[in-house]
Amino acid sequence: MTIYFYSTREEPYGCFSNFSAHGFELDRIYWPTSEHYFQAQKFVGTPHVEQIRQVKTPKDAAQMGRDRKRPLREDWEQVKDDIMRKAVLCKFETHADIREVLLSTGDEELVENSPIDYYWGCGKDGSGKNKLGLILMEVREILRQQIK
16 A cells, blocks of 8 residues: 655654654754755755755745755755755654654555655656655665664
8 A cells, every 4th residue: 555645744644744843963963854954955065054954944945945046056966866865864763753653654655745746756647756755665674774
């Protein structure tokens, strides 16, 4: 059975969203959400990183990260998947409660049911790449190996 997730309000899988309020320390800095971390990494070496880290909501962080008036790093397309994987892994390593939720999904397929995102999610018609779901399944496997 495929497990679909999208909104942070959907129990028990809302924690799979990058907007979920599960902060963590990564690169010696505290990040309020994985969305904050991910969006800030688009601008490494600039003041935009700290500006994005400090905004109140992950929605604000996402809007700032998508603002093309900011200077997107040249290698972004090559590094974005690894950055997402790093953030998601750290989030689930940090919080035992959501780690248990992820591990409880067994071998089920995880799909970000985003109607607008055809890269990280499945898109409106299901034809998207579902990269976030794939990364969550990779992280689930990494966490299993850590338990052994």
